[in-house]
Amino acid sequence: MNASTDDAARKQLEVLVGEWTMQAGPPEGPPWPGAGRVRFEWLGTAPLLVQRWQVDMPEAPDGTAVIGCDGKSGSYYQLYTDERDVQRIYKMGLDAGVWTLQRHGEPFSQRFTGRFSEDGGTITGRWELAEDGESWRTDFDLTYTRTG
8 A cells, every 4th residue: 555545534434425305594593495416426536536416496505525534634624615606615524424615714714513323324414604704693504305
């Protein structure tokens, strides 16, 4: 094995591979109208996971993200872009049934925490933001449900 690679972190990403529906809504409120779909798939033979999503709601952007890991340290990163031409880099975690994304910086800090159901068929999560970088508030709840 190459001294700079270790496929254990990459193998953990398999839990995301496949097609999912997405349902979002305000904290403690009813879901927003419109469905969302997301697909996670490997980028050919490269150890990169591509996430593409579409949302049937004009206010919510469609987008693409690429997830990769440092094969030696097991650190994950997500490169995000959407149809508004927004680009962001998130530090990502995937451990013990919990998926996290986090970034700090302008125009606000963001974080996501999603918990996998016991059977791996649902991820129940929440996006939060901190406009001042410190005071976190819920932006919206987001649930992924595996299809097929």
